[in-house]
Amino acid sequence: MKVVQYKAYGNSDVIELADVPTPEIRSENQVLIQVKAASVNPLDIKIRNGIMQKIRPVSLPFIPGADVAGIVMATGSKVKHFKAGDEVIAVCRAGGYAGYTLVNESDVALKPLNIMFEEAASLVVNIGTAQSVLFDEAKLTKGQRVLIQGAAGATGATMVQMAKNAGAYVIATASGPGVALVRSLGADEVVDYKSQDVAQLVKDIDLVVDCAGGESQHKLFEVLKPGGKLFSIVIPPSADLAEKYQVEARFISSGISARSLSDGLDLVKKGKLRPIVAKTFRLEEAAQAQDLLSAGGVNGKIVLVVV
Structure with missing residues (x-):
């Protein structure tokens, strides 16, 4: 072969x-x-x-x-x-x-x-990662405010849809054609990170998921409410900033199996996850x-x- x-x-x-x-x-x-x-x-x-x-x-x-x-x-x-x-x-x-x-x-x-x-x-990897971060680790519930950094990427786009289907209020960052894409996937608000400062526009977030990494991650601490969570699938967040802002911040390495795909695949079958x-x-x-x-x-x- x-x-x-x-x-x-x-x-x-x-x-x-x-x-x-x-x-x-x-x-x-x-x-x-x-x-x-x-x-x-x-x-x-x-x-x-x-x-x-x-x-x-x-x-x-x-x-x-x-x-x-x-x-x-x-x-x-x-x-x-x-x-x-x-x-x-x-x-x-x-x-x-x-x-x-x-x-x-x-x-x-x-x-x-x-x-x-x-x-x-x-x-496969997208759904498994979204399930792990949003639900297994963050325990996302209906009505919570979620910011997804890098929402037009493969995993970010799936997270937008799974968070929306769970009843969360979803704010996404993207740029270029990605802005229209994540809006079409159901994001309630979209921040163009190349022309807008997310820290100036967004506040009182329960959960931030960083799918992009880089220096911009430091800004994400500013949008969280006290006791909020910042989970990254790219690079470990700063422990010093987590302490400063009184939030939980962790790198999440997903363990993906068929079981972790179940909920996401159900959404696909129903036409609710694209x-x-x-x-x-x-x-x-x-x-x-x-x-x-x-x-x-x-x-x-x-x-x-x-x-």
């Missing part, structure tokens, strides 16, 4: 297309999936650059790809909920940039029938896809289509 892999850490020029044997079921709980689409995530690039070696070591050659959508080809003897022919999405953590991948049953969910494979692949695919590439164009994501400013998700 065709895979995208690299044999050394570095820039995107280390990425190569290779032929490797198709994986076979090795344990009773595994599911073999023919990959139709795989999403491109910032983590893929961080691992490739080598900056994650201490906390996320990998063996080289390495096949990236944390989430996929495809068709079940075979299952282990104890797999109960899936059969050959099922259209599914899966959290694979590695190995998604490939024609086939093996995953555990606990990391597989049925693909909503009302979306295409590339749309389904675009949602996948945003910014651009698709062929599998052999994985290097260009990662470079586009690295350049920044992408509204929605970049997806590899496997044919």
